Amino acid sequence: MAFKRQVGRLPIIPADAQEFNVTCHYCIVGCGYKAYTWPMNRQGGTAPEQNKFGVDLSEQQVMDTEAWYAPSMYNVVRQNGRDVQLVVKPDVNCSVNSGLGSIRGARMAENRPSRVTGTQAQRLSDPLVWRNGVWQPTSWEDALDLVARVTARVVTEGSEDDLVVSMFDHGGSAGGYENTWGTGKLYFESMKIKNCRIHNRPAYNSEVHSSRDMGVDELNYAYKDYTLTDTIFMLGANSMETQTNLYLNHMVPGLQGGAKMVVVDPRRTLTIASSEQYAGPENVLHLAIKEGTDLALCNAILTEIVDKGWIDAEFIAASTFPEGVAVAEDEAHPASLGSLEHAMTACRLSLDEAAEICGVPAADIAKAAEWIAKPKDDGSRRKCVTCYEKGIIWGNDNYRTIGAIVNIALATGNIGREGGGVCRLGGHQEGYYRPGDAHVGRPAEYVDQFLIRGLGGVHHIWACDHYKTTLNASEFKRVHKRRSDMVKDAIDAAAGGTREQVVDAIVSAINAGGLFVVDVDIIHSQIGQNAHVILPACEANEMNLTSMNGERRLRLSEKYMDPWGNSKPDALIAAGVAQSMERVLREMGMYAYADQFKGYDWATEEDAFMDGYNKGNPEVTYERLRAMGNNGVQEPVVGFENGQLVGTERLYTDGRFTRHGREDGKALFCAAGWRGWQAPGKAREQAAHRFWINNVRANIFWQNQFLDQKNDFVQDRYPHPFVEMHPDDMVELGLNPGDLLEIINDNGVTQGMAYPMPTLKRNTVAMVFGSPAGSQGNVVNPGVNELVLPDYKHCWGDIRKISNATAQTAGISFKSHEVVL
Amino acid sequence: MKCNRLVDVGRRQFLRGGLVATAGAAAATVVGTGQAQAQTALALVDYPANRLANIADLAVNEPMDIGYPDADSPGILIKLGQAVEGGVGPDGDIVAYSVLCPHKGWLLSYNAGDKTLNCPGHHSRFDCESGGQQIWGHATQNLPQFKLRVEDNGDIYADGVDELIFGRLSNVLA
Numbered sequence: 001m002a003f004k005r006q007v008g009r010l011p012i013i014p015a016d017a018q019e020f021n022v023t024c025h026y027c028i029v030g031c032g033y034k035a036y037t038w039p040m041n042r043q044g045g046t047a048p049e050q051n052k053f054g055v056d057l058s059e060q061q062v063m064d065t066e067a068w069y070a071p072s073m074y075n076v077v078r079q080n081g082r083d084v085q086l087v088v089k090p091d092v093n094c095s096v097n098s099g100l101g102s103i104r105g106a107r108m109a110e111n112r113p114s115r116v117t118g119t120q121a122q123r124l125s126d127p128l129v130w131r132n133g134v135w136q137p138t139s140w141e142d143a144l145d146l147v148a149r150v151t152a153r154v155v156t157e158g159s160e161d162d163l164v165v166s167m168f169d170h171g172g173s174a175g176g177y178e179n180t181w182g183t184g185k186l187y188f189e190s191m192k193i194k195n196c197r198i199h200n201r202p203a204y205n206s207e208v209h210s211s212r213d214m215g216v217d218e219l220n221y222a223y224k225d226y227t228l229t230d231t232i233f234m235l236g237a238n239s240m241e242t243q244t245n246l247y248l249n250h251m252v253p254g255l256q257g258g259a260k261m262v263v264v265d266p267r268r269t270l271t272i273a274s275s276e277q278y279a280g281p282e283n284v285l286h287l288a289i290k291e292g293t294d295l296a297l298c299n300a301i302l303t304e305i306v307d308k309g310w311i312d313a314e315f316i317a318a319s320t321f322p323e324g325v326a327v328a329e330d331e332a333h334p335a336s337l338g339s340l341e342h343a344m345t346a347c348r349l350s351l352d353e354a355a356e357i358c359g360v361p362a363a364d365i366a367k368a369a370e371w372i373a374k375p376k377d378d379g380s381r382r383k384c385v386t387c388y389e390k391g392i393i394w395g396n397d398n399y400r401t402i403g404a405i406v407n408i409a410l411a412t413g414n415i416g417r418e419g420g421g422v423c424r425l426g427g428h429q430e431g432y433y434r435p436g437d438a439h440v441g442r443p444a445e446y447v448d449q450f451l452i453r454g455l456g457g458v459h460h461i462w463a464c465d466h467y468k469t470t471l472n473a474s475e476f477k478r479v480h481k482r483r484s485d486m487v488k489d490a491i492d493a494a495a496g497g498t499r500e501q502v503v504d505a506i507v508s509a510i511n512a513g514g515l516f517v518v519d520v521d522i523i524h525s526q527i528g529q530n531a532h533v534i535l536p537a538c539e540a541n542e543m544n545l546t547s548m549n550g551e552r553r554l555r556l557s558e559k560y561m562d563p564w565g566n567s568k569p570d571a572l573i574a575a576g577v578a579q580s581m582e583r584v585l586r587e588m589g590m591y592a593y594a595d596q597f598k599g600y601d602w603a604t605e606e607d608a609f610m611d612g613y614n615k616g617n618p619e620v621t622y623e624r625l626r627a628m629g630n631n632g633v634q635e636p637v638v639g640f641e642n643g644q645l646v647g648t649e650r651l652y653t654d655g656r657f658t659r660h661g662r663e664d665g666k667a668l669f670c671a672a673g674w675r676g677w678q679a680p681g682k683a684r685e686q687a688a689h690r691f692w693i694n695n696v697r698a699n700i701f702w703q704n705q706f707l708d709q710k711n712d713f714v715q716d717r718y719p720h721p722f723v724e725m726h727p728d729d730m731v732e733l734g735l736n737p738g739d740l741l742e743i744i745n746d747n748g749v750t751q752g753m754a755y756p757m758p759t760l761k762r763n764t765v766a767m768v769f770g771s772p773a774g775s776q777g778n779v780v781n782p783g784v785n786e787l788v789l790p791d792y793k794h795c796w797g798d799i800r801k802i803s804n805a806t807a808q809t810a811g812i813s814f815k816s817h818e819v820v821l
Numbered sequence: 822m823k824c825n826r827l828v829d830v831g832r833r834q835f836l837r838g839g840l841v842a843t844a845g846a847a848a849a850t851v852v853g854t855g856q857a858q859a860q861t862a863l864a865l866v867d868y869p870a871n872r873l874a875n876i877a878d879l880a881v882n883e884p885m886d887i888g889y890p891d892a893d894s895p896g897i898l899i900k901l902g903q904a905v906e907g908g909v910g911p912d913g914d915i916v917a918y919s920v921l922c923p924h925k926g927w928l929l930s931y932n933a934g935d936k937t938l939n940c941p942g943h944h945s946r947f948d949c950e951s952g953g954q955q956i957w958g959h960a961t962q963n964l965p966q967f968k969l970r971v972e973d974n975g976d977i978y979a980d981g982v983d984e985l986i987f988g989r990l991s992n993v994l995a
Contacts, residue, residue, distance in 0.1 A: 001906045002952035002963040004983040008866035009991040046995065058995055060893035061988035063926035063942075068988050070923060072961035100925070100943075106961045240944075244959065248943055270957070274944050699959070713961065717954065811906070813948035817957035819939050820932040820946070 001811060003716035007071040012044035013052040013087055021630050022088060023547065023557040024105035025172040025540040026702045028426030029246045030549030031105050032094020032630030035541065035560045037084045040076070066092050066099060072713065073101075075109040076116040077561040083116055086561070094630040096223065096549065097245040104244075104702045108541075111707045113564040122523045122710045124536035125565020130488055132495050135524075135534060140566065140576060143533050147460075148580035149503045150516050154457040155191070156590060157507070164447060164456035165196040166464040171431025171547025174463045174522060174539050174570055178546065178605040181612030182571030183462055184434025186578050190596045192439045195447055195456060199464040200427070202448035202471065203788035204440045207393045208424055210403035213327065213337055214410070215657030215667040219430070221385060221421025222634065222650050223551045226250040227257060229419035231371050231384040235264040235294055235405060236391020236793075237425050240271040241699040246425070246550065247271065255279035262368045265391060266291045267694060267766060268759040273818040285368055288761070289358040291692055292396035292682075292794050296674045297365065298404035299347040300354030304369035305411055306344060311373075312381060312413030316340055319655040320410055321666045329671070332442045334399040334786040336671045343407055343669035357674070373412045383419030384412060390697075393424065394792040397678035398785050403670025410667050416652030423550070427703070431547035433613045443787045448472065452479045457510040459484075460577075461519045462570060463537065467526035468704040468770045471790045473777035474748025484530035486514030491532065506532075520573055522564075523706055526772065537570050538563035543605045546613065546625065548635050552648070555632035556625035571608035575600035619645060679783030679791040689745055689796035691729075695769040695776040698722070704770035719808040720753035721771035723799075727756040729763065737814035738805030743767070745797035748778035753809050758816060765799070866993050868968075868981045873898050873917065876910055876975040884931045887917060889967050889979045890993050894986050895920050895928065896967060898977065901936060905950050909969045909977070917967035917979060918953050921987040923960040938964065965992075 013036045022033040036052060038044075044051040046058040053067035061067050069089045077086045088109040092099030113120040127143035128135035154162050167183050168175045187193040196204045208218040226232060227250055239247040255261060255278045263272050264287045275284045289297055305311060320340060327337040335346070351362035358365075372384045386409050392401055409415050409422035448470055450456060459480075470476055490509035494502045506516055519531035528534055540547075542563040548554040563569070568576075582597035602608045606622050614620060619640045625632065633647035640646065652658075656665030677683045686692075700717060701708050708714040723741060735741060735754040742751045743765075751774045752767055760766060767776050769792075780795045873887045884897035896919045904913035920929040920938060927942035931949075937956065938947045945958020953964030968981030982992045 002948075002954035002966075004952070004963060004966070005985075006983055007985050008868075008982060008993070010985065012990055057990055060994065061926070063921075063928075063988070065926060065988060068926070068990065070961050071985050101959070101961070103959050103961055106959075110961075270944075277944065699957070713963075811951070813951040813954045813956045815935055815937060815946075815948055815956045817946075819944035819957075820934065820937065821930060821939055821941055 003712050005071045010069065010071060010074050011085055012046065012050070012057060014038050014042055014044035015050060015052055015054070017044070017052055020558040020560040021556065021626065022108070022541060022560070023172070023429070023549075023555040023630065024102070024108065025545070025557065026104045027243055028429050028550040029096060029243045030172065030429050030547065030553065030555065031097035031100070031102065031245050032091035032555075033088050033101075033105060033108065034091045034630075035086060035088045035558075037079055037086050037560055040083050040085060064099070070106060072107045072110040075112050075114050075119060077112050077114055079561050081562065086112065091630050096249070096553065098249050100245045100249055102244040103700050107711065107713070111711060112561065120707060120710060123564045124521065124523060124534065124567060126536060127566070128534040130491055130532040133492055143535060144576050144580040145499070145584070146503070147518050147533050147577060148584040149499070150506050151458050151460075152581055152584045152588060153503060153507050154510060154516070156588070156593070158457065160191050160193055161195055162457045163191070163193055163195070164451060164459045165193050165462070166199065166447070166459070166466065167196060167462040168199045168464060169432050170199070170427070171429035172540060172545075173428060174537050175428060176431040176540065176545040176547045177433045177613040178543070178608045179570035180431055181433045182574035182608050185599070185612065186574045188435040188437055188439075190578055190581070194440055195445050195450055196440065197447040200469050201788070201790050202784065203444040203446055204437065205442070205444045205787055205789065207398070207789065208402055209787055210335070210399045210670050211406050211422075212659045213333065213668065214403065214406050214670055215660040215662060216406050216410070216415060216422065217651055217659040218424045219426070219550055219552050220415060220651040221423050221551060223250045225385045225419050225421050225650070226254040229254055229259050229383045229385045231382065232259055232261045233372055233384055233386040234261065234271070235386075235388040236393070236395055237387060237389035238265070238269040238271045238697065239387075239425060240269070240274050242389070242697045243425050243550070244699055252278050255283070260371045261285070262287065262371055264289060264294060264297060266761070266764070267696070270817055277819065277821060285364065285371060287358070287360050287364055287368060289360055291694070292677065293358040294392060294395060295397055295401040295404050295672060296349060296354045296357040297360075298401065298408060299349040299672065299674055300351055300365050301369045301372065302404065302408050302411060303344070303348050304351060304366055305373045305408065306340075308369070308374070310369070310375065311340075311411045315413030315655070316411065319657060319665075319667055321668050326668050331786070335403055335673070337668035338671065340411060340669045343671045346671035346673035347404065347407065349674060372408065381413065383417070384409075384414050385420055386414065386422040387425050389425040390427070391793060394790060396682070396791055396794060397675065398789040398791075399787060400670065400672035404672040407669050407672065410669060416650060416655060421650065426550045429547040429549050433616065446784065446788050448476050449782065451483075451515070452476060454483070454513050456515065458516045459518070461517065461521075461527060461531070463521055465525040465527050465704055465706070468772060468775050469777065471777050471780040471792055472747060472782035473775050473780070480515065480527070481530055483513060483515035484517045484532070486512065487516050487532055490514065520570060522567070525706065535573055536565065536567035537573060538567045542567070543569040544622065545605070546609060552635040553632050554620070554625065554635050554637070554647075555628070555630060556622055558626070569605045571605050572602060575602050575608070677794070678785055679794070681781045681783045682791065682794050685745065685781060685796045686794075689798050690763055691743070691797055691799055692764040693743055693776065693779060693795045693797050694764060694766045695792055695795070696766040698768055701768065705772055709772045717812060718753075718768070719806075719812070721768045721774040722755040723752035724755045724757035724760055724766040726760045726762050727758055730754055730756055733799055733801060735801055736805060738809035738812065739801055740803040740806070740809070741799050742802050743779055743797040743799055745779050745795070747781050750774045750776055750778040751802065756814055759818065866991060868993060870978050870980040873977050873979055876915070876971065876977060879915065882933050882936070887979075889917070890982065893994070894989070897931060899931070899949060901950060903950070907952055907966065909971050915969060915971070915977065916949060917969055918947070918949065919965040919967070919982070919986050923962050923964065923984070923987050924958060926987040
């Protein structure tokens with residue numbers, strides 16, 4: 001029976017409630033919300049003058065009304081030490097979402113920690129130190145002292161290369177300009193840490209190297225381009241699920257205004273199904289390619305466009321590299337870059353060749369090329385906006401495939417113009433501001449393998465849970481646990497000793513192959529089970545936080561509640577680590593090194609913002625951003641006039657491309673030749689197993705469910721990770737809906753719940769990514785590209801039933817997700 | 822847009838007769854000399870008990886338009902043809918739901934093929950056989966279900982709601 005909150009009435013927001021700007025801290029779209037808070041002993045009334053909306057709430061409100069909020073948008077939280085009532089609801093005046101809430105963001109209030117309502121009691125409130133076999137709560141001073149003493153010993157007895165760091169690089173959530181600066185200053189300025197990785201991939205690298213090398217920043221358009229365009233070209237993305245209000249509020253109006261849509265995806269996604277409803281099936285072309293063949297498809301589309309003369313010759317002449325090779329293929333460049341003519345020597349692929357490789361009709365590929373580039377009957381050029389995400393970024397041959405996509409946009413002049421753009425759709429918001437990372441190198445160290453090989457002695461982890469979100473996860477977990485257990489055992493054996501004796505014991509264990517683990521997070525995560533020190537962080541709105549969205553829209557999401565317990569912003573935790581390092585190093589007599597850890601005297605997150613982002617962008621301050629509200633300003637900010645920050649609607653409108661740093665301002669084409677499976681082991685695995693295990697997202701979950709794992713509404717819907725299968729495959733394997741199954745291959749095993757999905761191809765399954773109850777990464781092999789980008793998407797395995805449906809799984813709905821109107 | 826709905830809820834008339842809310846009137850505030858008296862209000866929403874239909878009026882898998890707790894809150898009453906958890910009647914298959922999508926308040930349409938309620942606005946859908954569970958969608962709650970009971974003469978009454986209905990901050994308007 002479906003979960004119900006049994007709420008028949010909610011307190012009304014009084015007319016004088018405090019109001020705060022909130023940017024949803026989940027996906028990259030960054031929908032605008034408003035938070036309202038008011039004292040526990042007050043409430044608004046139904047009369048217009050008694051409530052925030054100024055309307056008569058004793059009447060039924062109409063559809064799309066602003067004057068309603070769901071129980072998930074209400075909570076009781078702490079503000080300046082007092083309990084207050086809170087509503088967080090979508091903002092109708094934000095141009096990003098125009099009042100639409102998503103199933104993720106519209107639960108922000110409910111997903112706040114509350115002592116009164118008991119929500120999110122899993123949040124960490126105090127630093128924890130491994131002591132006598134348990135994680136014991138302690139003071140910041142005690143916890144940071146242990147972190148600094150062990151870290152200082154290891155990096156001075158060995159080198160900074162012995163400190164391994166996993167750290168988020170994103171905006172929103174616990175990221176943002178404040179926190180990426182805090183961590184960045186610690187690890188890239190005070191230290192020069194080389195062995196680091198990002199939250200979702202096993203190295204410290206870009207996900208879109210080739211786009212940047214070609215001169216094209218990956219976020220170059222405005223969301224309004226989707227409404228101004230003639231064609232939306234989407235690859236490896238499913239925006240209805242994952243960038244919901246970008247789809248509903250920008251793409252759908254485009255489709256309803258007559259735009260066509262081309263979607264490249266092996267799977268019939270909900271985006272395709274909904275687009276058919278909104279635009280009519282005749283205006284939606286689904287290229288259901290064989291997995292991993294996007295590159296061949298794009299090359300054939302480009303070839304068709306070139307051969308038909310649909311290129312934008314004027315744009316190419318003015319804005320792209322004129323002749324030959326500009327950058328040769330080498331260890332750091334998995335393809336050469338240069339002129340269109342040069343690129344075509346590698347990219348040329350006929351429609352028939354591509355049809356054979358991709359498993360789709362040649363006529364459909366030709367039709368895609370037509371919809372993307374064929375000039376209109378009156379001779380005017382066709383506008384096309386191109387977007388891609390994890391199906392490409394985490395797909396086969398990342399560098400060349402993204403290069404091939406950008407090639408099409410460049411050849412058709414669809415960058416820097418209305419209705420154009422070639423952009424990643426994104427996961428989290430962006431919020432990267434750090435000192436230079438050139439010392440990391442390119443290719444960067446494959447950090448997971450570095451740890452698996454027994455290297456590194458200290459592991460600092462910032463809001464990353466590799467247990468759920470890395471590849472080759474089975475082996476990674478096995479080794480990480482073994483190495484960290486060595487240190488736990490050493491600490492247990494040194495029980496009763498002084499701090500000095502305990503640190504000696506830890507360092508001895510490290511020297512014997514152990515790993516000392518410090519985990520900074522908002523919850524006790526799965527990888528946190530291996531930690532020796534756990535430091536509690538807070539999130540957006542428990543602190544002020546700045547981030548930008550997928551059209552570079554920068555907002556200040558305001559603090560409206562206190563951090564939970566004694567948790568702190570990551571930026572201030574990083575400052576605490578730095579200050580402790582300085583003190584300990586000074587005690588050790590290493591004065592020069594200690595001096596490198598000066599400069600962290602920040603009292604608030606705003607101090608960190610001013611120390612970092614503001615230094616590079618002196619126009620931008622909290623006060624000015626607050627005044628810009630939920631519509632903020634699109635980066636780069638170029639001035640401050642008439643009391644407003646002046647931004648940039650879209651990049652490259654002058655036809656000069658700069659992301660690669662070339663002074664000539666010319667974009668480069670990518671010689672993205674097709675070469676089959678790029679990553680090691682993929683072809684062999686494909687041949688050895690029946691099912692392709694596609695890892696997919698669902699709109700209901702945010703990322704690895706770190707908060708949603710304790711949200712009843714969410715867990716009621718999917719008590720186990722779903723594994724969608726074709727019903728005929730289920731019958732063959734003796735699986736009923738809700739039965740538990742495991743997926744097996746040479747890399748490991750994972751588990752989930754069978755969910756019939758008749759629109760899937762046979763012998764493929766779609767398993768939700770990053771679930772705490774079944775990590776898809778367990779069965780993904782360690783294969784990466786030349787620049788250490790993981791190919792999470794390509795994994796094959798066999799499936800075995802482990803149990804009949806449980807009491808929990810038997811009661812849920814197993815109907816198809818596609819709307820039937 | 823392909824349309825195979827059985828009931829076009831967007832154009833239908835809601836039942837009005839016999840559906841006047843029976844909630845008690847709010848207690849008046851009594852102000853004493855110089856000191857306000859606390860109001861005596863009930864802790865829970867006081868739902869009306871409304872007769873929706875008689876079992877004899879229902880045909881299997883053909884939803885009947887209803888309004889509950891009042892005429893401004895449209896819903897459907899349906900005999901699914903197969904017993905479900907929470908279903909009433911001799912066959913345990915009669916249920917009733919709000920048809921205002923809890924995402925943005927669009928009117929849901931019933932699809933008899935798979936017994937779901939579907940939103941034409943943003944494509945959320947809800948399962949009438951699973952307590953109104955959102956199969957897929959944007960709402961942050963499952964569909965409000967009306968609590969039903971059946972009298973000996975076959976009359977079906979609604980006397981409760983298990984979630985907040987879209988467009989009202991109190992399920993019983995005051």
